[in-house]
Amino acid sequence: MSGEELLTVGALHAGYGAAPVLFGVDLAVREGEIVSLVGSNGAGKTTLLRAISRTIPARGVLRFAGEDLLPLSPEGAFSRGLVQVPEGRQLFGRMSVEENLAMGAHRRRDGRVKASFERVYALFPKLAERRRQLAGNMSGGEQQMCAMARALMADPRLLVVDEMSLGLAPVIVDLLLAVLRDIRAQGVTVLLVEQDVFAAFEVADRAYVMETGRVVREGPVTELAHDPAVRDAYLGAAE
């Protein structure tokens, strides 16, 4: 089911000022995949996302749908369909759900925004009920749904979800994981960045494990879940 390489990261170096964080990261996401990026705090996951979304400078190979991303601005990457659901959701708290969703579509020039509204409301029926409610007054799970729906309104080719499960009840996480599968079924490729390895491995096809700015393991989640090193470090003794 996996097609062409949509996102290619090769020997990528990036950091903040003089402090390097990433040391030659290699990663690929193929069209139609759900790829997961896991690792503990400080492994460089968020830095990698910032480099991919072009908010920090980087060296190496960075291609999206065959196009070199490195010279692009953050808006340029966004317009080409590389859309993030940021950690902490970053919703517009004093705006309604519907206004938040409209913001997601604000750069689109095609006339299919209305269809997108219907599509995200079908994925998240809860948001349809709450469309007039202020985003800031909703529960954490609903806010995460709203953030994901807002990103989908931008009509992304690759949806990058950062720390989706952070602070959410397991039952909500399961629901969101199911929605990720639906999103992929609609043709959107997903890169899921998670600290919760259980959740990540449940939905992903393949995964990358990062430690101190490097990718230390990669492969199909079925293999990684049985990799002794990964099990010891992230999955604990539970099996």
Added chain:
Amino acid sequence: MMNKKTSIAAAIAVALLASVPLFGSDVVVQFGIDALSMATLAQAWNLMGGFTGYPSFGNSVFYGLGAYGTAIAMTKFGMPFGVGLAAGVAAATSCAALVGLPILRLRGPYFAIATLGVNGAMAEIVSNLRIAGADVGLVLPLTRNDASFYELSLALLVFCTGCVAWAATSRFGMGLVAIREDEAAASTMGVNATLYKVAAFVLAAAFTAVAGGIHAYWSTFIDPASAFDSTLNVRMVIMCVFGGPGTVFGPVVGSFILSAIYEVLAAQISTAAALLFGVVIVVAVIFMPKGLADLVQQAPGVGWRYFVRNIRENGI
């Protein structure tokens, strides 16, 4: 988009305002010029302070540069008024772009203080420029045609409000509102925050400069103290906030009402007018902190409880 009813009401209002010089006395027309220009200033401030959430105290710089650009072009180079206005706009917009790039990185009170500093600095620079008449000022060619100044001020206000109405529903305006609500989130959603903010600042500067140029030619005399008057900027803020920041018509209606109140108070009790005007503003901020626009939308449903709720939310 603006709905049909609003457009018709706005068109009728403009037609009524345009006919004022036909039957109004000189005093009324002169008051009208001031009120229209004040409304334009409040509306221009609204772009930055209302939509983008950057409370500028540097708009008086653009007003002053517009006035001086017009005055210098007309008196020193013998240019016609239109060229003078263009020179003023060019000076103000380039200042907005140059100053905006560094100071639009600051937020909230820091931005306000920085813009206030720019105003003080610009007043000092101009009062030391020989070409600008130093601290003596400049005298412009005398014209006595209040009706044309009135119509010109009205046209500027209509154009400025039209631009704000367009911005309110466009991608540009949505981006500005997103920046106001959460700049980091706006960037994640593909808004180039720096570009949008500078663009809004430059647009506000252009309108403010034209108002300054018109006023300079009308009053026929400018000096640094009157052209770079920071209390003028405070009035822009008050009128915009009174009417409803971030709305299309709020600042216009708000500044008309406040201008009228001030005029009546000044005529009736002269010296105590400023004091009473202050009381009006304090009461307005306590009872309707979100401005007239919000009052008109919300109060019919909840009645006097609207005011009680505002006081509670203010924590007074």
